[in-house]
Amino acid sequence: MLDLSAKELTEHKLRTFLTSLGIVIAIAAIVSLGSISAGMDAMVKDTLRQMGADKIIVTKKITAGLGAPMIPAFDEDIVDDFKAMNGVDDAVPIIRTNYLGSVPLIGIEEKDRGFMQMADVDFKEGGWFFDDDTDSVVVGKDFAEARNLNVGDELKIENRKLTVVGIIDAGEMRGLNMMIALPYRLAQDLLDMEGKATVVLIKPGDITQADAIKEQIRDEYEDYDAMTTEDMLARAGNIVGTIGLITIGIGVITSLVAAVGIIITMISSIAERKRQLGIMKAVGASTHVIMMQILQESLIMSIVSGIAGLLIGYMLVGVVNNTLLAGMQIAAVTPALAAGAFLYGIMLSIVSALYPAWKASRTDPIEAIRS
Amino acid sequence: MAKRAVFKLEKITKQYRMGEDVVTNALCGIDIEIENGEYVAIIGPSGSGKSTLMHIMGCLDSPTKGRVFIEGIDVSKMKDNELAVVRREKLGFVFQAYNLVNTLTAVENVALPMRFAGVGRGEAVRRARELLKKVGLTDRMGHKPNQLSGGQQQRVAIARSLINDPDIILADEPTGNLDTKSGQEIVELLESLNRKMGKTIVVVTHHLGLAQRADRRIYIKDGKVEREERKASRKRRR
Numbered sequence: 001m002l003d004l005s006a007k008e009l010t011e012h013k014l015r016t017f018l019t020s021l022g023i024v025i026a027i028a029a030i031v032s033l034g035s036i037s038a039g040m041d042a043m044v045k046d047t048l049r050q051m052g053a054d055k056i057i058v059t060k061k062i063t064a065g066l067g068a069p070m071i072p073a074f075d076e077d078i079v080d081d082f083k084a085m086n087g088v089d090d091a092v093p094i095i096r097t098n099y100l101g102s103v104p105l106i107g108i109e110e111k112d113r114g115f116m117q118m119a120d121v122d123f124k125e126g127g128w129f130f131d132d133d134t135d136s137v138v139v140g141k142d143f144a145e146a147r148n149l150n151v152g153d154e155l156k157i158e159n160r161k162l163t164v165v166g167i168i169d170a171g172e173m174r175g176l177n178m179m180i181a182l183p184y185r186l187a188q189d190l191l192d193m194e195g196k197a198t199v200v201l202i203k204p205g206d207i208t209q210a211d212a213i214k215e216q217i218r219d220e221y222e223d224y225d226a227m228t229t230e231d232m233l234a235r236a237g238n239i240v241g242t243i244g245l246i247t248i249g250i251g252v253i254t255s256l257v258a259a260v261g262i263i264i265t266m267i268s269s270i271a272e273r274k275r276q277l278g279i280m281k282a283v284g285a286s287t288h289v290i291m292m293q294i295l296q297e298s299l300i301m302s303i304v305s306g307i308a309g310l311l312i313g314y315m316l317v318g319v320v321n322n323t324l325l326a327g328m329q330i331a332a333v334t335p336a337l338a339a340g341a342f343l344y345g346i347m348l349s350i351v352s353a354l355y356p357a358w359k360a361s362r363t364d365p366i367e368a369i370r371s
Numbered sequence: 372m373a374k375r376a377v378f379k380l381e382k383i384t385k386q387y388r389m390g391e392d393v394v395t396n397a398l399c400g401i402d403i404e405i406e407n408g409e410y411v412a413i414i415g416p417s418g419s420g421k422s423t424l425m426h427i428m429g430c431l432d433s434p435t436k437g438r439v440f441i442e443g444i445d446v447s448k449m450k451d452n453e454l455a456v457v458r459r460e461k462l463g464f465v466f467q468a469y470n471l472v473n474t475l476t477a478v479e480n481v482a483l484p485m486r487f488a489g490v491g492r493g494e495a496v497r498r499a500r501e502l503l504k505k506v507g508l509t510d511r512m513g514h515k516p517n518q519l520s521g522g523q524q525q526r527v528a529i530a531r532s533l534i535n536d537p538d539i540i541l542a543d544e545p546t547g548n549l550d551t552k553s554g555q556e557i558v559e560l561l562e563s564l565n566r567k568m569g570k571t572i573v574v575v576t577h578h579l580g581l582a583q584r585a586d587r588r589i590y591i592k593d594g595k596v597e598r599e600e601r602k603a604s605r606k607r608r609r
């Protein structure tokens with residue numbers, strides 16, 4: 001008797017709205033946070049993978065305090081010390097920072113591009129800059145798409161007008177598709193880092209030596225931090241794991257709030273409808289029929305709220321992509337996530353409605369009739 | 372029509388317990404037999420237990436002691452859901468306060484018990500329309516209870532009581548909230564259900580006209596049957 005359930009819901013729009021609100025919020029939260037954390041995870045891992053599995057990454061330790069740069073720079077000559085170390089095949093300085101907070105910006109010399117898997121990369125349009133170019137920039141195709149950039153277009157970085165000379169299409173290597181690359185010297189110049197680098201990438205002669213080299217750097221250079229790509233992936237995994245936990249936590253909290261909201265509003269609605277339910281029982285509705293009636297109301301509400309929640313979640317993801325992620329469509333609502341959240345919402349609302357439905361089915365018909 | 376007992380009440384008592392020792396004896400040993408096709412009026416002062424008796428006969432409540440047979444079946448020990456089936460299939464109810472569902476239209480209200488029996492909307496609504504026509508509400512089918520007069524609401528309730536074609540109609544003061552004219556219409560409608568459709572009718576009433584038209588009048592006082600009167604013309608044959 002879906003028509004009767006639907007009628008009951010539309011007769012009491014405010015009550016229906018309040019009952020549904022929790023599910024809308026829960027689904028919107030789960031979908032948006034879920035896809036954002038999945039998108040972040042993919043982005044961080046792609047970016048790291050791009051450095052190759054066998055590298056040691058050296059950075060300067062972040063010094064605490066106001067005004068300390070997020071990514072501290074150091075003298076590029078230190079590379080020579082690393083090169084001289086036992087077991088080191090090669091070491092290169094690069095500039096790596098973030099443009100607009102989240103887009104990786106990399107300054108690298110032509111000879112070093114192999115370190116970042118950039119040597120043989122395909123271009124969608126145009127090609128590489130030269131080391132001594134002073135106004136050239138190459139961007140990944142995702143960034144180009146987000147910014148609607150073509151070769152020959154202008155891109156302003158640190159108040160300097162640069163010209164896009166190439167757009168990279170790295171296929172599956174998504175890290176490259178969403179970065180900005182500059183000639184090494186130009187990056188130093190733009191960022192006021194003459195003679196400085198932010199990262200040194202070290203390639204060991206033999207991958208089995210990577211850990212030993214890392215330990216040695218940690219011992220000998222107190223101000224520096226050394227990590228293998230493996231370490232960084234693990235650390236990124238931890239951070240992403242934490243974000244995932246927060247997502248789950250928020251999901252659980254919003255679910256609880258939604259469930260409690262449903263239970264409270266439905267119980268009060270059932271108290272209000274005591275007379276109606278009693279009459280129904282008096283004229284022959286079984287407990288089963290009443291329960292089904294209430295559960296159907298909950299089902300209808302959850303389907304509508306599920307759709308609303310997905311739409312809101314989808315919009316939130318869009319907002320995050322366009323602000324935090326500089327327009328790149330990194331956080332994506334996958335069909336599996338959307339379907340999962342939708343079904344979860346339906347389940348949550350039906351489970352929450354079980355007790356109110358049971359209570360409704362016990363309504364005493366005589367009470368309704370006597371009044 | 373062959374006479375057979377549609378109701379048989381054996382030593383029915385009903386006690387309401389309020390708190391530890393406060394006990395109200397609403398019914399104290401009622402024996403009543405009602406035959407198929409009878410038109411019975413139950414009369415008595417306020418608080419004498421008439422409604423309590425009707426609720427027990429109507430399977431809305433169970434007696435504290437005693438047994439109730441409806442068409443030969445003992446319903447006094449039935450479970451809630453079994454009682455719901457009896458209410459739906461064997462009995463029709465008409466109440467003083469009409470007891471329609473406010474959010475539903477006349478047609479939907481009438482169709483309700485049929486839908487509880489598992490019949491689809493289309494079929495139930497079709498039958499509900501027929502019944503509303505019979506009770507003279509052809510032009511009020513889509514009205515909600517608050518758009519209908521008391522008399523009209525009561526006619527909707529009577530149509531509802533007929534939807535599953537029960538043999539028995541129980542009415543508890545059906546004219547109690549109505550003015551003389553619409554009360555009279557309801558009285559005639561109930562009588563025609565008995566005379567034309569052969570329904571067994573048990574009606575609690577203060578309405579003199581209604582009581583006088585009944586085949587039998589059962590007077591209740593203090594939870595007991597005080598006396599009975601029969602109309603000579605339709606006297607029960609034994």
Ligand SMILES: Nc1ncnc2c1ncn2[C@@H]1O[C@H](COP(=O)(O)OP(=O)(O)OP(=O)(O)O)[C@@H](O)[C@H]1O
Pocket residue numbers: 387388389395396397415416417418419420421422423424
């Ligand atoms: N739920 C209840 N709890 C306690 N006492 C009750 C309950 N229902 C009825 N009673 C008592 O049982 C007795 C019979 O009540 P009942 O409603 O059957 O009377 P009635 O004959 O229908 O009266 P009226 O003509 O006023 O409708 C009354 O004394 C009433 O107070």
Ligand SMILES: [Mg+2]
Pocket residue numbers: 421422423543
């Ligand atoms: Mg009464």
